[in-house]
Amino acid sequence: MQGLVQKALGGHIRSIARIITMVESESPYTEEIMKLIYPHTGNAHIIGITGSPGAGKSTLTDKLIDNFKQQGKNVGVIAVDPSSPFTGGAILADRIRMQRHSVDPNVYIRSMGTRGSLGGLAKSTYEAAMILDACGKDVIFIETVGVGQSEIDIVKIADSVCLILVPGMGDDIQIMKAGIMEIADVFVVNKADRDGFERVVAEVRIMLDLVKHGNWTPPVLTTVAEKAKGLPELTQSLMDHGKFLSESREGLDKKLKRITIEVEEILQREIARFTERTWKENCTPELLDSLLAKKTDPYTVAGKILEMVFVNN
């Protein structure tokens, strides 16, 4: 394992891909890999890209790759798809476009998706970002399909969160209300060649005035991703935010929070495994029958199992 990780750390693309796959598939080597990876992390700027479906996240990420490459950056992309049964494969077309970068050795694009286990997906995404960081990527984009709380949790992994809005979606105000306002560091009104984009910009500004933020005031930018309009300004804003983090208490706090979450998620997963095993070992047909017959109840059963698991509860 050490040899493979060494090759990945040296930038060998297939080795990077292999270790990400191992971590994603919860290989028993995950712990060993991550322990070798962690000491080399902390150099990359991780940027989360989120927004409603149809906001143009993939196209924008695609153009951002170009812009960051022009800045001499080595770029990684993690495209997160929690396999939502209602959005399904609809996003793939945009992402295929992004693949044109994949012949470039300085750009690494990776899709992540684990059906069912959202906690697991956040953990795998974080670890994939750590791997790309350790293996020499300067900028790592985490792009989510962008529906729901779970994706918000995933973009929280990022240093900088970029929220993409579009005119005419009607739900912009809804987005504001729902708490994403507090986590976005850069706002982008994409498709700004469409009617109503000024209204969206104005709405975001008004909402930003109402929300308390720290020493960083999130800028509100306009882009037309398909025509690459507004991209240099967006790239600059994102780099500015990265610089802000590296020099401020906020940046340190984000790092602390992230590493705390990582420890908690490892704990949760290990414990879940152990619990499942304990339950399986104790889940006899007789016990199930008495549950069905309501002679006992799930709380009583769980209580007995907990007594077996813990030293002192």
Next chain:
Amino acid sequence: MQGLVQKALGGHIRSIARIITMVESESPYTEEIMKLIYPHTGNAHIIGITGSPGAGKSTLTDKLIDNFKQQGKNVGVIAVDPSSPFTGGAILADRIRMQRHSVDPNVYIRSMGTRGSLGGLAKSTYEAAMILDACGKDVIFIETVGVGQSEIDIVKIADSVCLILVPGMGDDIQIMKAGIMEIADVFVVNKADRDGFERVVAEVRIMLDLVKHGNWTPPVLTTVAEKAKGLPELTQSLMDHGKFLSESREGLDKKLKRITIEVEEILQREIARFTERTWKENCTPELLDSLLAKKTDPYTVAGKILEMVFVNN
């Protein structure tokens, strides 16, 4: 607590509301409440209503309430909103319409939503359904906002799952592909006065032919919920499925699976609480500093905490 639960079991609406709130807010009385509730459960038919946003789930549920009331049924509704930041309050308007039933003592409508904790939401929803079951509801609808895997997990709590599709959404086939096909017991093509509804019906039928199912062949029905068209047929289908479950191995298996999930979720939550406490107790500034300085890594830290928590790992 026993007095309050007794009143709820007798059908006293405010007491029912109070104990659901206690369970939902993870009150320390949850276990005591649920232990008193479980022996009285097992009589209700729990029906999950799911589908894409805009499919008309709330309107359809609203009409189903009418139809089941006409059958002399005492009806409960649990409207699940995982507070998705991207769908936000958009659904509320439809749900407000449903509130017209709330003056009826034989209809109880309840919204559930816990930001962040999807596992917790599934557990609270299940327990609320159990409470309504024990307190005399004959039919309980669980309606989800309907985006993503998490909602699918929530509808799995139901005895019967009803999937609502609409013409012209374009994503119908996507839905099929994504695994919901296997869990739906009744398919409804709503807004069947719109162009293209026959195509959706045909597509569902074709997909159903390809999917293996047991002794129940899911019917594909058409409705125009706003005009109450097709509702008696849908009501009948749902009752037929309820009858099928009560007489078949499939019904027993569903019950077993559900009670197993319930035990697992209680275990998960209790263990998560205990872990969180242990982590908080051990999460010293020195430890965080050495994590930040990469002198140690999250896996090593988690490993040490696990050693403290478990008897033998």
